[in-house]
Every structure is written in C-alpha cells, then in structure tokens.
Amino acid sequence: MAKQFILPKNGTPANELLDRMESFKSRDLNWTEGKFFGYVFYPGEEIYEVSKKAYLSFYATNGLNPSAFPSLRKMETEVIGMTADMLNGDENTTGTMTSGGTESIMMAVLSAREWAHKHKSLKGIPEVLAPASAHPAFPKACHFFGLKYVEAPLMDDYRVNVAEMKKLITSNTVLMVASAPQYPQGVIDPVEEVAGIAKDKGILCHVDCCVGGYLLPFLEKGGVELPRFDFRVPGVTSISADTHKYGYAAKGASTILYRNSDLRRGQFYIKTDWTGGIYGSPSFAGTRPGGAIAAAWAVMNFIGEERYIKMQMAAYHTTQKLKKGVLEIEGLKILGNPNATLFAIASDKYDVHVIADEMHHKGWYLNRQQLPPSIHIFVTDIHIGKEELFLNDLRDAVKKAGKLTxxxxxxxxxxxxxxxxxxxxxxxxxxxxxxxxxxxxxxxxxxxxxxxxxxxxxxxxxxxxxxxxxxxxxxxxxxxxxxxx
Ligand SMILES: Cc1ncc(COP(=O)(O)O)c(C=O)c1O
Incomplete structure (x- = not known):
C-alpha cells in the first residue's frame, strides 16, 4: 500500500480534482433516489441546503476549546437543551455532542464505569448488561474500556426478556441497557421495567435512542401510542440520540444526555501536568468539527417541532402502508411488533437473501440480517410516496425467489x-x-x-x-x- 500511493510532487488544479471525485461517485449508492434504507437520512434539498450552508460556515472551527469558539459553545448547549427538553429531562439534565451514536454510547459506558469506581465497591471487572439486540457499539465500548459485556436473551417478540435479564445482574453490573427502538427489528424494549430494576438495584440505566431520539417524541406528539422510553421513566440515567439520523442534520453529530452533571463528568478526560498546558476534553475526540455542531443547531431550528411532527408522522404512515403491503404477500412476515418506522421482513417459505438479490436487480439496495435471516427496512422522509413502487418490486422479487432458478x-x-x-x-x-x-x-x-x-x-x-x-x-x-x- 505504501508504495502504491505516493503524494504527487505538484498539486493538481481544483477543477480537475473535483471532476475526478465526481467520477468516483459512479458506483456509490444514489442517496437522493430513496431506493435503499439506512446510511443516509436525506430530508430533501431545502433542509439539506440549510445543513450544508451551516456546516460550511463553521467548517474550520474546533469545538475542543469552547472558550476559543463561544459560538460553538452556544450552539452545542442549545442542541443539548432542546434535545433534553424533547426527551423530558429537567433542569439538571445535561450532555455533550459527539461524532455519532457509537461515540455517544461509548461515553455512556465510560461514564458508568467511572461512576461505579466512585460510588460502588466492585469486586471484579465492571459489567454492562444489555439485550442481545443492542447495537454493537455497546460491546465495542466494553472492548475499548475494559468492561465485561453480558447479553440478555430476547423474548419471541424480540424485546429483551426482562426476567432473564434480571437473573444476569451481578454485584459488578454497573449499567443496564434498553433500546428505543433497537435496530434489527425496530421494536422498543420494555424501558420502564429495565430502568425500574436498575433503580432498585442501584445500577445505572442507558436508553439507546440513537434512532428514536428525534423520532419517538414527534410520533407521540402526532398521536402514536408508545411505551415510555425517556427521562420520564424513573431509573433512566442516560440517553443517546443522534441528530444525524432522524434529526436530519449533517453526519458526525449525536448527543449523549445524562440525568445530572455528576454522571457526565465520568466521560471527561483531564491531564493537568502536560507540558503543553492543562488539557481537558469532554468526550472521546480531541478536535471536534464545529461544522457538525453548527449544522445540527441550524437544522433543528429550521425544521422546528411542527414540521418534525409532520415529517415523522408521514414516515410513520408510509411504514404502516409498507407493513400492510408486505403482510399481504403470501409467505412473508414481519418480525415482532415494531411500533415506529423500522421493521424486518422475514419468511419461512423463501430465502430472503434471494429476495434481496432480486430487489437489487430492480435497483433496491437492502440491508440483510441474520438470526433469523431478514431484510431491514428503515423508513425516512425520502421513502414517502414510494410505497407502491417498493411493494410492486417486492411482489415480483418474491415470485422470482419462489422459482427454482x-x-x-x-x-x-x-x-x-x-x-x-x-x-x-x-x-x-x-x-x-x-x-x-x-x-x-x-x-x-x-x-x-x-x-x-x-x-x-x-x-x-x-x-x-x-x-x-x-x-x-x-x-x-x-x-x-x-x-x-
Ligand atoms: C439503535 C442504534 N444505536 C446506535 C447506532 C450507532 O450509530 P452510529 O452509526 O451513528 O455510530 C445505530 C446505528 O444505526 C443504531 O441503529
């Protein structure tokens, strides 16, 4: 690799480079077409332009030192404040913006470890207890920060089995996890039960709302009945919510919120005797791109509550139509009872991977899952109005998958x-x-x-x-x- 790519001796004109870069895109997913689910949350040109302009305006700034860029400090504080309010936090709720869901989850795990060192007398390695469906960011965090990861089994409806989870608690358990919703089947874990147990046992409880943080509050306001999942639930001590998912802001932005500032302190890193001066950093990253913070602030203020409700409710209705259409196709089923805008299509009759292959020929790029095999559907603004196109193609793909080809x-x-x-x-x-x-x-x-x-x-x-x-x-x-x- 080192010999294969060499820094050019002289620079290349920008136009030439930009043309070449355009050509690199030829095999990428076409993310404005709406024929795939996940990866990109495209809200249409109007919002996208606001996000881009805000990002570019703060492109060079660095959120590492808030006293150097009070503008970023103001916007970050406001994004955290607005998110805390959406998730029913109170005046003690606090948080930090991070680079994405994974970093937010890593911060929750790290702060739980530090909290436990301070407040509990552990006899062994601290443990995180999470549903088997929890995002891999949790075991990744345990791997990075030296905690033990314990997986609780799921019920038949893919929500965590709380009774079994309870049996896995040990004197070293420092954090229990629930997701709202979890990614694979899009179901919401019984947050109230998990957090209730955590509270009784003196354990912290994190709710992974990376997907749901900017979605569920607006579905609730739009009239969808959902189980409680946020700071209203006693025992919930931290929540991750991604502005770069259903917040429709630029990539590289998420929030991690804590019930109080004592919990947040656990994620800070401070070195006071460095020869370069006193160093303090609020999260995993050192340098933090100001553009991502600015774009999140701008997009949230541009969209506002009423439009978020409209957008998320429209995605919800599209999801309902898609689910109904899928269930009308003989041989297909939906796993569990997903109640937001994600779901998984499975089959006892057909190989869903062959169906996904057939869909690929029709231009759909579908994420495939295992245990059990299924196709993941993640409905966003871009899919509104594409229900019939998807369902017609799916019907055809199923027909083809049924033949011995x-x-x-x-x-x-x-x-x-x-x-x-x-x-x-x-x-x-x-x-x-x-x-x-x-x-x-x-x-x-x-x-x-x-x-x-x-x-x-x-x-x-x-x-x-x-x-x-x-x-x-x-x-x-x-x-x-x-x-x-
Ligand atoms: C439920 C859930 N949590 C966490 C994450 C991780 O987010 P990111 O990819 O931004 O790190 C995802 C990503 O899809 C997710 O679906």
Missing amino acids: WDSIKKSVQIGAVKGLKKILKPESFNKLIDKANSGNSPDHDGRQAAMYGMMGALKGTDKLDELVEDFIDQLNSPEDTKDE
Missing part, C-alpha cells in the same frame, strides 16, 4: 460445497477460498449476496467467522483499484 441452485450448491470443503481443506486454504468468494459479492458486483450470507450461515458458530469478517473488513479497507473510474 439457476441462482438458487447455484447458491445451495455453493453452501453445500463450503460445508464440505471446510471439512477437508486446511484452514489457510479454506480462508483463501472464502476471501475469493467474498470479493465477488460486493454490492457493486452483480449484487448477488445471497451466496455470501449462506456461507456465513454455514460457518456460524465456528471460530472462523470472526477471522472471516476481519479478513473481509481488511479487504474493504485495502486498495481495490488504483485507477480512477
């Missing part, structure tokens, strides 16, 4: 072959083979990923799966082609 035969042969080869090949040779198979399954290829997911299924539970995913990430972060498109 060359692709489905090829896939089952591949899975069988993988299982057989795993038994007879040496691990190194087997891994090489898998690498090769993966390289033909990137979304920009012919889009046929069913075989890859089938292989993942065949390998599940073996020690090779971690290694395989590591290889895959390594491959995705390595140069694919040195030539510009």
Whole structure:
C-alpha cells in the first residue's frame, strides 16, 4: 500500500480534482433516489441546503476549546437543551455532542464505569448488561474500556426478556441497557421495567435512542401510542440520540444526555501536568468539527417541532402502508411488533437473501440480517410516496425467489460445497477460498449476496467467522483499484 500511493510532487488544479471525485461517485449508492434504507437520512434539498450552508460556515472551527469558539459553545448547549427538553429531562439534565451514536454510547459506558469506581465497591471487572439486540457499539465500548459485556436473551417478540435479564445482574453490573427502538427489528424494549430494576438495584440505566431520539417524541406528539422510553421513566440515567439520523442534520453529530452533571463528568478526560498546558476534553475526540455542531443547531431550528411532527408522522404512515403491503404477500412476515418506522421482513417459505438479490436487480439496495435471516427496512422522509413502487418490486422479487432458478441452485450448491470443503481443506486454504468468494459479492458486483450470507450461515458458530469478517473488513479497507473510474 505504501508504495502504491505516493503524494504527487505538484498539486493538481481544483477543477480537475473535483471532476475526478465526481467520477468516483459512479458506483456509490444514489442517496437522493430513496431506493435503499439506512446510511443516509436525506430530508430533501431545502433542509439539506440549510445543513450544508451551516456546516460550511463553521467548517474550520474546533469545538475542543469552547472558550476559543463561544459560538460553538452556544450552539452545542442549545442542541443539548432542546434535545433534553424533547426527551423530558429537567433542569439538571445535561450532555455533550459527539461524532455519532457509537461515540455517544461509548461515553455512556465510560461514564458508568467511572461512576461505579466512585460510588460502588466492585469486586471484579465492571459489567454492562444489555439485550442481545443492542447495537454493537455497546460491546465495542466494553472492548475499548475494559468492561465485561453480558447479553440478555430476547423474548419471541424480540424485546429483551426482562426476567432473564434480571437473573444476569451481578454485584459488578454497573449499567443496564434498553433500546428505543433497537435496530434489527425496530421494536422498543420494555424501558420502564429495565430502568425500574436498575433503580432498585442501584445500577445505572442507558436508553439507546440513537434512532428514536428525534423520532419517538414527534410520533407521540402526532398521536402514536408508545411505551415510555425517556427521562420520564424513573431509573433512566442516560440517553443517546443522534441528530444525524432522524434529526436530519449533517453526519458526525449525536448527543449523549445524562440525568445530572455528576454522571457526565465520568466521560471527561483531564491531564493537568502536560507540558503543553492543562488539557481537558469532554468526550472521546480531541478536535471536534464545529461544522457538525453548527449544522445540527441550524437544522433543528429550521425544521422546528411542527414540521418534525409532520415529517415523522408521514414516515410513520408510509411504514404502516409498507407493513400492510408486505403482510399481504403470501409467505412473508414481519418480525415482532415494531411500533415506529423500522421493521424486518422475514419468511419461512423463501430465502430472503434471494429476495434481496432480486430487489437489487430492480435497483433496491437492502440491508440483510441474520438470526433469523431478514431484510431491514428503515423508513425516512425520502421513502414517502414510494410505497407502491417498493411493494410492486417486492411482489415480483418474491415470485422470482419462489422459482427454482439457476441462482438458487447455484447458491445451495455453493453452501453445500463450503460445508464440505471446510471439512477437508486446511484452514489457510479454506480462508483463501472464502476471501475469493467474498470479493465477488460486493454490492457493486452483480449484487448477488445471497451466496455470501449462506456461507456465513454455514460457518456460524465456528471460530472462523470472526477471522472471516476481519479478513473481509481488511479487504474493504485495502486498495481495490488504483485507477480512477
Ligand atoms: C439503535 C442504534 N444505536 C446506535 C447506532 C450507532 O450509530 P452510529 O452509526 O451513528 O455510530 C445505530 C446505528 O444505526 C443504531 O441503529
């Protein structure tokens, strides 16, 4: 890699570079078309322009030191204040803006660890107890900060099984987690029950509202009945909410809120004897891009409560139409009882990965899930009005998936072959083979990923799966082609 890319001796004219960069985009997802779910929250040109202008206006600024940029301090404080109000916090509720949901969750885990060191006498490694459906940011945080991660099983409706969760509490449990909603099936965990237990046991409770923070408050105000999920629930001590998801602000912005400032202090890092001066940082990042803070402030103020309610309710109605249409297709089902704007399509009759492949041929890029296999749907503003287009394509894709096609035969042969080869090949040779198979399954290829997911299924539970995913990430972060498109 080092020899492959060399800094040019002389610069290149900006226009030429911008043209080349435009061409790099040719294989990216078309995020203004609305034929995929997740990744990008596009609210249309009007709001997008406000976000872009605000970002550019504060492009060079740095939120590391608020006394150098009082403008950022003002906007960050106001974003936190508005979010705390939306989530029914009180005058003691406080928080920080971060780079995204993952960082907000990491801060909640870190502050729980620090809080426990201060207020509890632990006998071992501090533990985080979370539903099996919780976002991987939680185990990632435990991995980074040296906590033990304990997973609680789910009920048949994919919400956490509170009775089983309770049994997993130990004297080292410092934080219990619930999600509102969780990502995979879009269901809301029983926050009141989880937080109630946490409160009784003297444990902190985090609600992952990364998706729901700028969605559920407006659905409630629009008349949707939802279980309680925010600071109204006694025992909830922190909440993460992402402005860069349903807040429709620029990427790189989320909030982590705490019931009081003592809890927030746990995420600060301070070094008073550094030769460079006294150093203090409020979160994971050192330098914090002012643009992301400014865009969040501008977008929230531009949209305002009434328009957020309209936008989120429209996405909710689209979700209802999509769910109804999906359930009318024989052989398809929806997992659990998702009550917001996310859901997962599964089937006992068809291979959903083959359905996703067929949808790919119609221009839809769908996220696939496992345990059980399903297709993830994440409805946002861009999908409003595309219900019939999606459902017509889905009906057609299901019809095709039902036929014994060359692709489905090829896939089952591949899975069988993988299982057989795993038994007879040496691990190194087997891994090489898998690498090769993966390289033909990137979304920009012919889009046929069913075989890859089938292989993942065949390998599940073996020690090779971690290694395989590591290889895959390594491959995705390595140069694919040195030539510009
Ligand atoms: C429920 C939930 N929590 C946390 C995250 C992590 O957010 P980010 O990707 O911004 O780090 C996500 C991302 O989709 C999510 O769905």
